[in-house]
Amino acid sequence: MRMSPAHNLSDGQLVAEVKRLVRCERDAIAQLVVHLAEMDNRHIHLAAGFPSLYAYCVEELHLSEYEAYHRIEVARAGRAFPRIFRMLAEGALSLTTVQLLARKLTDENHDQLLSAAAGRTKREVQELLARHFPQPDAPATVRKLPRPRPMVAPPSGHASPVVVAGGVRDGDLNSVQTE
Numbered sequence: 182m183r184m185s186p187a188h189n190l191s192d193g194q195l196v197a198e199v200k201r202l203v204r205c206e207r208d209a210i211a212q213l214v215v216h217l218a219e220m221d222n223r224h225i226h227l228a229a230g231f232p233s234l235y236a237y238c239v240e241e242l243h244l245s246e247y248e249a250y251h252r253i254e255v256a257r258a259g260r261a262f263p264r265i266f267r268m269l270a271e272g273a274l275s276l277t278t279v280q281l282l283a284r285k286l287t288d289e290n291h292d293q294l295l296s297a298a299a300g301r302t303k304r305e306v307q308e309l310l311a312r313h314f315p316q317p318d319a320p321a322t323v324r325k326l327p328r329p330r331p332m333v334a335p336p337s338g339h340a341s342p343v344v345v346a347g348g349v350r351d352g353d354l355n356s357v358q359t360e
Contacts, residue, residue, distance in 0.1 A: 185198070203272075204272075207269065207270055207271070207272050208270050210252075210269060210276065211266050211267075211269040211270035212270075213252065214252055214255050214256040214259055214266065214269065214276075215256070215259065215266050217234065217238070217252055217253060217256040218256035218257065218259055218260040220234060220237075221234045221253065221256060221257065221260070222260065225237075229241065234253055235249050235250060235253055238252065238253065251276055251277075251280050252276065254279075254280050254283050255269070255276050255279045255280055255283065257283070258279055258282070258283035258286060259279075261286070262286055262291045262295070264291070264292075264295055265279055265295065268295060268299060273299040273300055274295070274298060274299065275303075277303050278298055278301060278302075278303060278306045281303065281306050281307060281310060282294055282295070282298055282306065282310070285310060285313070285314060290313075294309070294313065297309055
């Protein structure tokens, strides 16, 4: 890969290049998850000697565990709902927002949820999902903590004192060295 020197670019050229690179990155990510979805569908990782597509992505492609897990989850969601691939390529959805939506998408709700999530941040998609799938409040619970157990004195003949709730035990004050 040839790295272009960014320091030689004018401000306008730098901004234009960054925007171009973002478009390329979106397209590459969309293409990657499309291809991972097809590899998953064909179980190619098994023929390559890997027990899972995740293992293939981590060990063969050297993706981080995080990258592998999320790209596979997005690939599977995209296989179920191909509109996801187009929205990723367009930048309307990110890997993170698709990953948040993936487990909630159904045949009945995917069009509505994908449209509502388009162009939204992670936080906004979390709020969208909370509105569509409200959860009951967690019950407030208070429990009594067990009483601390007193420490047991060491067998006789042990030189160091044992400190327990209430002080030094067995009159071992003489063996406590003061400085």
